[in-house]
Amino acid sequence: MVFDSPRLIIRNSFPTFARKSKSNSLSYNILKITGLQRIILIILVLAGPLVKAQEMFTSVVVDSASFKPMQFVSVFVKHKGRGTITDEKGSFTVEATRQDTLVFTFVGYSPLTYPLSSWEPGLIRLSENATMLKNITIQTKATNLYEGMFDDQNAVVASRHNKFYYSKAKKEKRKLVWLKEDNQQVKTYVEVVIDNPELKNWLIKEHKISEEKYYAILADFNKKNANVMYYLTAGELVTLIKNFFRLSVRH
Numbered sequence: 001m002v003f004d005s006p007r008l009i010i011r012n013s014f015p016t017f018a019r020k021s022k023s024n025s026l027s028y029n030i031l032k033i034t035g036l037q038r039i040i041l042i043i044l045v046l047a048g049p050l051v052k053a054q055e056m057f058t059s060v061v062v063d064s065a066s067f068k069p070m071q072f073v074s075v076f077v078k079h080k081g082r083g084t085i086t087d088e089k090g091s092f093t094v095e096a097t098r099q100d101t102l103v104f105t106f107v108g109y110s111p112l113t114y115p116l117s118s119w120e121p122g123l124i125r126l127s128e129n130a131t132m133l134k135n136i137t138i139q140t141k142a143t144n145l146y147e148g149m150f151d152d153q154n155a156v157v158a159s160r161h162n163k164f165y166y167s168k169a170k171k172e173k174r175k176l177v178w179l180k181e182d183n184q185q186v187k188t189y190v191e192v193v194i195d196n197p198e199l200k201n202w203l204i205k206e207h208k209i210s211e212e213k214y215y216a217i218l219a220d221f222n223k224k225n226a227n228v229m230y231y232l233t234a235g236e237l238v239t240l241i242k243n244f245f246r247l248s249v250r251h
Contacts, residue, residue, distance in 0.1 A: 061092065061123075064130065073105070076105075077102060078102070228240075
């Protein structure tokens, strides 16, 4: 019995040791799985802000010359196959992300692409396609006192261009900077002519013209004074517009 007891202890201890080894291995595997899950959870939490969140983007599309709201302009999200059209006031609302690009198209106008990475509320201006314009010129004897006064500023704008070796990101960034500068530049014009209907109503009543005629003359004014009208004060701009309408109606 003295010798058997140690052997029994040894025999009985081996299975116990084996069971402990299996238990430790199982615990280790559980720890491994739990650790992996923790890593995945951390990655998901950190990546959360990077998820492309959908936003609603709203603006108004206008003609770049007359600033008249444009209806039925196609507005779609590039490469996403979805979009909308502008209503009778030229406004639209579309769902997209900051990584998307909006594309604006309308018959007779040059397409416009707008990256949403630096979206700011403002008017979307479409320009008529020069190759589709009729060669009609209305001659007036209007004298522009400001002609040539802002040649330096216009030269800077005219010199805008992207080098062919610029990266796509840099080109888009420069385009956005130019767009912001343009929106700031036309701010006075928008406040005087677009947002304030009093001037429009006064001109229509004073010259006894239709609304269609008003927009036709205004478009002609914008084309002939594009190099000066965005640099004027509100008072100077109103005076210039009134003189232009007076001479245009006479002819």
